């Protein structure tokens with residue numbers, strides 16, 4: 001029998017459904033942008049490497065890039081870039097609810113691929129930054145390194161909670177790891193809009209400027225903070241909270257789509 005206590009709270013359920021839709025909308029926008037990044041890696045780095053045209057890899061600006069004779073450095077660099085494509089692809093696959101539901105074995109195997117490739121991408125990233133010396137400047141090298149430390153931390157926490165069959169905690173840590181692994185991609189989709197805003201103000205985006213550093217730190221801090229807001233909204237019983245976070249995610253979805261299109265147009269397409 002329906003009593004006042006167990007009456008469904010229709011406005012809250014509707015708000016939660018809207019939240020779920022806006023977050024899915026954001027995920028679709030992010031997936032399209034991440035696939036564009038993967039396509040660029042495969043076409044540009046894969047295309048030149050397969051043809052053995054390694055010096056042509058420097059047609060695009062890098063911090064260090066290809067250095068003739070530096071076999072170890074070049075190998076780490078190319079390994080980093082190709083494994084980046086693997087981890088980005090595996091990250092998207094891991095979040096698809098259909099795969100978790102219908103092919104749990106694929107979810108487990110893809111999870112292992114994601115974890116291993118994220119750790120390799122991070123270790124090779126550390127080699128490039130701190131041993132090869134590929135740094136724009138110290139604060140931005142520290143930003144990517146902190147991002148890397150957090151990637152490894154949340155991968156370990158996600159793996160441990162899955163082993164303990166604590167799937168609520170596993171989901172939270174895995175989502176954090178997914179966002180942190182995409183810090184590099186967020187940096188790219190943030191830098192073009194930031195550059196356009198600066199251009200409108202008559203200034204240029206300079207890698208040593210405070211504007212670049214803000215985008216660099218925000219590229220991994222902001223996504224995990226916004227994820228926390230999503231968790232709060234999911235658990236909230238207040239319609240106004242759920243609706244506000246939904247509106248924020250609708251805006252973020254449009255921003256992500258715009259940033260991804262801008263990155264593809266200005267950062268990747270000109271080199272293909």
Ligand code: HEM
Nearest residue numbers: 062063064065084121122125126128134144145148181184
């Ligand atoms: C696991 C997530 C990561 C992914 C997906 C990733 C992806 C990439 C990609 C695709 C590039 C080439 C960029 C381009 O051509 O536009 C790159 C460059 C680079 N990455 Fe990462 N990266 C990750 C983590 C890291 C970490 C944690 C560090 C540092 C500790 C790092 C350091 C670097 C450096 C220094 C370069 C530039 C190399 C050069 O231009 O000579 N990466 N990364």
